[in-house]
Amino acid sequence: MTEGSKRRLKMWIRLLGVTRRAEGELREYLRLTHDTTLPRFDVMAALYRRRDGLTMGELSRMLLVSNGNATVVVDRLEKDGLARRIPSETDRRAVSVVLTPEGLAAFEAQAAGHEVEVTRLFARLSDDDVDAITDILKRAEKT
Amino acid sequence: MTEGSKRRLKMWIRLLGVTRRAEGELREYLRLTHDTTLPRFDVMAALYRRRDGLTMGELSRMLLVSNGNATVVVDRLEKDGLARRIPSETDRRAVSVVLTPEGLAAFEAQAAGHEVEVTRLFARLSDDDVDAITDILKRAEKT
DNA sequence: GTTCGAAATTTCAAACTTGAAATGAATCCG
DNA sequence: CGGATTCATTTCAAGTTTGAAATTTCGAAC
Numbered sequence: 001m002t003e004g005s006k007r008r009l010k011m012w013i014r015l016l017g018v019t020r021r022a023e024g025e026l027r028e029y030l031r032l033t034h035d036t037t038l039p040r041f042d043v044m045a046a047l048y049r050r051r052d053g054l055t056m057g058e059l060s061r062m063l064l065v066s067n068g069n070a071t072v073v074v075d076r077l078e079k080d081g082l083a084r085r086i087p088s089e090t091d092r093r094a095v096s097v098v099l100t101p102e103g104l105a106a107f108e109a110q111a112a113g114h115e116v117e118v119t120r121l122f123a124r125l126s127d128d129d130v131d132a133i134t135d136i137l138k139r140a141e142k143t
Numbered sequence: 144m145t146e147g148s149k150r151r152l153k154m155w156i157r158l159l160g161v162t163r164r165a166e167g168e169l170r171e172y173l174r175l176t177h178d179t180t181l182p183r184f185d186v187m188a189a190l191y192r193r194r195d196g197l198t199m200g201e202l203s204r205m206l207l208v209s210n211g212n213a214t215v216v217v218d219r220l221e222k223d224g225l226a227r228r229i230p231s232e233t234d235r236r237a238v239s240v241v242l243t244p245e246g247l248a249a250f251e252a253q254a255a256g257h258e259v260e261v262t263r264l265f266a267r268l269s270d271d272d273v274d275a276i277t278d279i280l281k282r283a284e285k286t
Numbered sequence: 287g288t289t290c291g292a293a294a295t296t297t298c299a300a301a302c303t304t305g306a307a308a309t310g311a312a313t314c315c316g
Numbered sequence: 317c318g319g320a321t322t323c324a325t326t327t328c329a330a331g332t333t334t335g336a337a338a339t340t341t342c343g344a345a346c
Binding site for chain 3: 170174198199200210211213214215231234235236237238
Binding site: 002005007008010012014015016017018019020021022023064115116119122124125129130131133136137138139140141 | 145147148150154157158159160161163165166167207259261262264265272273274276277284285
């Protein structure tokens with residue numbers, strides 16, 4: 001196709017590679033150090049940010065995963081006592097998912113190392129590089 | 144943590160979001176228009192670039208997936224007549240995976256639309272933005 | 287040439303993920 | 317009100333993905 005297409009394709013390949021590699025390293029960190037997985041961490045991170053609870057729908061939209069996926073991950077967290085479903089008082093279709101105190105403590109332990117890992121993974125970039133990527137990608141997403 | 148950690152974390156979140164969204168759109172395109180999946184497309188793209196064949200190991204390293212994963216995806220492509228395993232003549236442990244003529248034709252049809260999709264997904268970025276991301280991420284990966 | 291560690295692949299169980307269908311509940315509107 | 321539509325969630329089958337174990341082969345050091 002056009003010149004611009006080729007450039008964007010090249011960028012996409014690079015983006016995908018960097019993301020996959022970083023995900024792999026973070027997965028390894030979570031597995032070796034905390035015996036957990038990336039999807040579990042992602043769900044817990046979302047619940048941590050919104051301490052007052054999230055519905056299943058909010059959760060799956062926030063993490064960009066399917067409804068069915070959110071269901072099973074929350075199922076497992078609940079079975080392990082890290083999260084809890086609380087029926088909504090105003091809408092009998094909905095539930096509010098929250099971290100248990102155990103879940104909150106576990107997440108804080110995981111998050112500290114996670115942040116260290118992310119910093120290590122992108123240590124080669126200058127602060128300006130980091131901000132540039134953030135800004136450009138933010139612009140790309142503006143919907 | 145430090146200021147730099149927070150910045151990198153923010154960038155990582157953004158990177159992950161953009162990548163997931165784009166993957167979702169590309170997955171949808173491949174499913175609706177070509178009745179195939181992203182992992183199959185990825186494997187076929189790798190085989191297309193290296194027409195003379197790739198070993199299973201090269202394939203999994205190139206795509207950053209596990210060995211076991213490469214095995215099942217190639218299994219399915221082979222069952223559908225799109226790829227073929229050819230035993231290496233020099234190393235009886237290794238195989239060379241190649242696209243069949245049908246696989247090559249199918250990939251070319253898929254790739255054209257894929258490129259259009261990628262271009263559409265990143266249409267909001269200027270050419271300079273695109274090059275900036277590519278350059279910075281290339282620097283981030285230098286190992 | 288034997289042996290031993292490394293390499294290439296497959297197999298396997300468990301977890302993840304999707305998209306579609308099913309269920310039950312809320313809302314809208316005539 | 318009553319019917320239809322939409323919404324929130326779960327269930328389900330099929331496919332993807334991982335990491336570890338098993339198998340077979342290679343290659344290098346003796």
